[in-house]
Amino acid sequence: MEFFNQFMIAPDAQHLLLLRYLLVITLLIHVPYMAMAVGCTSLSLALNLVDRDRKVKTTPMLGRLAYDLMRIAVPNRVVPVLFGMLPLAALWMIYGQWLYQSSVNTMNLFPAGVFVIAAGLLAAFMYKGTMYPGGQNRIVNLALGMAAVGTLIVGTYIVIGSVVRFQDPERWHMTHDPIRTLTSFNIIWKHLFFVMSGFAMAGCGILYFFFDSSRRKPVMDPAYMKIAKNVGAALAMKGVLVLPVLGFFYMVTTPILAMSTEVYSVAIAALIVLFIIFVLLYLVLASPTPRFGRLTFILLVVVFLLTGVWDQMTLVNATKEHSAMLVSRAEAREAKSKLEREKLGTDALKIDLALGENVFNTVCSTCHKMDERVVGPPLNTVLPKYAGKYDELVSYIQSPSKKDPEYPPMPAPSVNLLEIKSVAAFLLGQDPGTLQGGGGGSGH
């Protein structure tokens, strides 16, 4: 964390609240896309391998589907950067701020995973570029596809692993060892959940982007449409079926201190939405024409939203103690800077004889003259007491005490510390230069 802590500060309670919202938003932008990219690329590679012998009449459709899937995963250069890489950078900062100065050591592992993911997205892009219908060299194409799937799986595992570790404060101390950090069933279930949600996303993505997207409706021959529809719906259905099981295992391997009633409620809500998607997909499979593309896609994004909220909640629960530490640290910092500001307010501003004279003429002179008794004593008679005792005079004017029984008590004048110091310097004929920094005077 050392490198990281350099450009982070301890967030206070409001900042922490803001980070919670930022986290959910960033996860919602990033995770559905990333899952879909992983799902589409894996499925595309699988179809591509099955489509080995292009002369066989029954399979060329699969090669085409493999290519169309990559058009969803990496449609252009902008989408992977916007939805893949940039949110990852933001996540790194959000988590870094949230876990500022904690003993967890995975903030260095996280960027490593991000680099692997970047390589994976690049490989996916090149895989798409070398593929049907333009691809000539099949070996290169398949190698790129495998590299893409492999690096994407490894990269997302590392990133998910370093994040899942946050919710286990009792093991933060052992996160120095990346291998031990990443070997945990909690991480494995979470990553499997992610990959499976990616397959569900890829399946729903086919239904949505191929058939239901109002933006482009490609002219499709019915045979291809049927294959695409069935592959999409069947894949999404399998994903949707497996997700509750994986989610359950993830939940039971999550440290109990990260769980709460709210987390369980969110899990149940996700389960209900998954069930609705399942029913819709069943109807899609049963019907001869594709439908519900948009609806299933949106509902699946809702599931991602719920899992994002879930992640945020477990992190809040698990980092309660750490957050309390951060808040008290921020409060201490605030108190310290307030103190410094106050000190600055008196010391940095110049004690000024002209100001002192002005204060004397406007405030003190109503009760004091130099050589005459007014309400208070003539100052010529009392000031010699204070010769060489600048600090004493300052504190007397600040809060006057009873002195001479012949006089009524002097009320505390309504002037600030700088004005008091200035008038005291003026009365004692003190050189302000010797007084900066709050030091005491030493005679005339």
Ligand code: HEC
């Ligand atoms: C409302 C009237 C009033 C004002 C305004 C006032 N004083 Fe006084 N001052 C008094 C009185 C009355 C005493 C005598 C108090 C006593 O002996 O207990 C006194 C006493 C003093 C003494 C003598 C303290 C001692 O040790 O015997 C000093 C010095 C002094 N004033 C300075 C100031 C200065 C400087 C200001 C302006 C910032 C000021 N006063 C404003 C009424 C006033």
